[in-house]
Amino acid sequence: MHNTNTHEASVVFGLDPTWVAVTILLVVYAVIMAEKFNRAVLALLGAGMMVLCGVITQQQAVAGIDFNTIGLLTGMMVIVAISQKTGMFQYVAIKSAKVVKGSPWGILMMLSIVTAVFSAFLDNVTTVLLIAPVTLLITDALGVRPYPYLFAQIFASNIGGASTLIGDPPNIMIGSAANLSFMDFMTNLAPITPVIFLLTLGVIWLMFGRDLSASQDKRELIMQFNENEALKDIPLLKKSLFVLAAVIGGFSVAHTFHLEPATIAMFGAAALLLLQTYGQPLHDKDHAYEKVMADVEWTTIFFFVGLFIIVTGVEHTGVIAMLGEKVIELTNGDFNATLGAVLWVSAIASALIDNIPFVATMIPLVHAMAPSFGGAEAVEPIWWALALGACLGGNGSLIGASANLIVAGFAQRAGHPIYFLVFMKHAFLLMIMSIAISHIYLYIRYLS
Amino acid sequence: MLAEKIMITQVVTAVTHERVGEVHDKMNTHKLRMIPVVDQSNCVLGVLSTFSIMQSIIPEYLNSGDLQQISYAPDLDIVQRNYISIMQRSVQEFMDTSPLFVHKNDSLLSVAAAISAHGKHEYALVVDHEKRLLGIISSGDILNRLKLKANEV
Numbered sequence: 001m002h003n004t005n006t007h008e009a010s011v012v013f014g015l016d017p018t019w020v021a022v023t024i025l026l027v028v029y030a031v032i033m034a035e036k037f038n039r040a041v042l043a044l045l046g047a048g049m050m051v052l053c054g055v056i057t058q059q060q061a062v063a064g065i066d067f068n069t070i071g072l073l074t075g076m077m078v079i080v081a082i083s084q085k086t087g088m089f090q091y092v093a094i095k096s097a098k099v100v101k102g103s104p105w106g107i108l109m110m111l112s113i114v115t116a117v118f119s120a121f122l123d124n125v126t127t128v129l130l131i132a133p134v135t136l137l138i139t140d141a142l143g144v145r146p147y148p149y150l151f152a153q154i155f156a157s158n159i160g161g162a163s164t165l166i167g168d169p170p171n172i173m174i175g176s177a178a179n180l181s182f183m184d185f186m187t188n189l190a191p192i193t194p195v196i197f198l199l200t201l202g203v204i205w206l207m208f209g210r211d212l213s214a215s216q217d218k219r220e221l222i223m224q225f226n227e228n229e230a231l232k233d234i235p236l237l238k239k240s241l242f243v244l245a246a247v248i249g250g251f252s253v254a255h256t257f258h259l260e261p262a263t264i265a266m267f268g269a270a271a272l273l274l275l276q277t278y279g280q281p282l283h284d285k286d287h288a289y290e291k292v293m294a295d296v297e298w299t300t301i302f303f304f305v306g307l308f309i310i311v312t313g314v315e316h317t318g319v320i321a322m323l324g325e326k327v328i329e330l331t332n333g334d335f336n337a338t339l340g341a342v343l344w345v346s347a348i349a350s351a352l353i354d355n356i357p358f359v360a361t362m363i364p365l366v367h368a369m370a371p372s373f374g375g376a377e378a379v380e381p382i383w384w385a386l387a388l389g390a391c392l393g394g395n396g397s398l399i400g401a402s403a404n405l406i407v408a409g410f411a412q413r414a415g416h417p418i419y420f421l422v423f424m425k426h427a428f429l430l431m432i433m434s435i436a437i438s439h440i441y442l443y444i445r446y447l448s
Numbered sequence: 449m450l451a452e453k454i455m456i457t458q459v460v461t462a463v464t465h466e467r468v469g470e471v472h473d474k475m476n477t478h479k480l481r482m483i484p485v486v487d488q489s490n491c492v493l494g495v496l497s498t499f500s501i502m503q504s505i506i507p508e509y510l511n512s513g514d515l516q517q518i519s520y521a522p523d524l525d526i527v528q529r530n531y532i533s534i535m536q537r538s539v540q541e542f543m544d545t546s547p548l549f550v551h552k553n554d555s556l557l558s559v560a561a562a563i564s565a566h567g568k569h570e571y572a573l574v575v576d577h578e579k580r581l582l583g584i585i586s587s588g589d590i591l592n593r594l595k596l597k598a599n600e601v
Contacts, residue, residue: 090515094520132514133509137521140524141526226520227520414508
């Protein structure tokens with residue numbers, strides 16, 4: 001096999017590589033938005049076209065894959081796949097409903113807090129996959145309509161996810177691309193997300209909370225739930241909690257030891273796989289490993305792989321650098337205006353399209369703008385604007401984030417469909433409020 | 449042995465516009481666990497079974513396996529409420545439209561294997577080429593026929 005590292009790609013039919021790359025990107029994004037085909041398959045087809053059409057070489061394509069993002073996502077997926085078997089998520093959800101003595105508004109608040117906290121440290125989709133069915137069970141027991149609860153959970157998952165490096169895929173991508181640590185996210189985003197969350201809950205109370213009521217009988221029914229029964233495997237629960245705590249602790253010190261979060265997550269995943277099956281016969285161990293691996297969302301992982309290659313192709317043609325210059329031209333090189341533009345454009349775009357491909361495209365754009373503003377360190381507030389815009393923007397519509405669609409699916413199957421326009425009527429202004437708060441925060445903290 | 453020799457030909461049926469409650473009564477009267485739903489020309493449109501009624505009254509988040517077990521939950525009146533609600537609705541909404549069909553010339557082995565593989569019901573509907581109902585065979589019918597044969601031997 002010969003080494004093609006030194007070879008430049010040659011575009012087929014002598015076409016302009018910029019047009020070929022941009023066409024591939026736009027066609028893939030358009031078909032992803034149409035939701036007629038699997039997004040991972042589309043991204044991989046687009047990535048293949050980038051190489052086959054000669055926009056980039058195979059080596060450039062592989063180098064473009066951000067293995068920190070891939071490793072962190074995969075590691076956390078393995079840890080969650082094992083932890084969820086213990087029933088700890090159901091336990092916490094039921095316990096929180098009982099803490100407020102079955103009060104309908106209290107339950108809405110508690111389940112939202114639980115969702116926000118879990119979403120900050122696990123991925124949003126997994127969190128709502130585990131919490132939404134329990135929510136439906138609890139609302140059935142209370143005899144109240146589930147919509148306000150599920151609506152609040154969507155907001156809680158996206159706001160919680162925005163708080164940390166590992167909470168939402170856009171943050172993972174931004175953290176890796178901009179070399180921002182877990183603690184950087186904690187110190188820059190975690191101070192504002194609880195404020196946004198509390199204000200959001202306040203507006204939800206004005207919209208729905210005042211009308212929520214349940215009879216004393218129904219509230220007593222909630223108190224009859226036995227949360228201890230939800231815990232299925234106490235030894236595994238202890239191991240999972242130990243590894244989760246160690247991994248989160250590891251994230252917070254990783255930067256000091258020059259370790260990537262992906263290394264911590266993958267090591268934690270391997271350790272939990274080992275602990276899970278410790279003392280079991282070899283055959284059972286193999287079976288358990290295969291089951292966990294099957295639970296990893298490979299579709300998402302391959303989607304990321306394809307996306308990174310597509311964006312690398314477009315970046316390689318210089319079109320993203322050119323777009324970066326255009327943005328600076330439009331804002332007259334004003335940092336405040338650029339930051340505001342990134343925040344608001346990210347929010348609106350993320351409400352309408354998948355925020356993962358959007359952020360994948362924005363990352364090289366922000367990199368391209370850095371020299372004009374005095375280097376990588378100077379643009380750090382723009383990364384926070386991108387993170388807040390992309391994560392919180394997902395609340396703007398039912399298709400804004402994967403977690404929204406998962407919750408909508410549960411509601412549909414439970415006979416309480418969430419309609420696109422009804423959700424948007426309630427959600428869009430609330431999302432705008434959260435972005436306005438973010439803008440004020442960014443202005444006070446970094447610009448004034 | 450062929451299906452036509454084993455099948456029961458006096459089959460109690462339902463029609464699509466009947467209410468689930470009426471058909472459930474009919475099933476109780478005739479001690480049936482499944483009833484074919486037919487049109488005016490006796491063509492099979494589906495089946496209603498006690499299992500499919502029970503599945504319909506359980507919340508979807510339990511049927512789908514989203515909550516693996518709910519031994520921590522007390523008895524909720526949701527099942528009772530759903531039962532009362534669906535008893536008033538038409539059979540068409542709740543019937544299983546993909547029952548197991550066999551033909552009268554199929555062998556006993558073929559019918560038994562088909563019932564076993566189908567898994568959803570313990571019954572096979574014997575139909576002609578236009579799906580007109582000719583009879584019904586249950587796994588019990590097959591076992592009883594085998595027992596009879598064994599006793600003869």
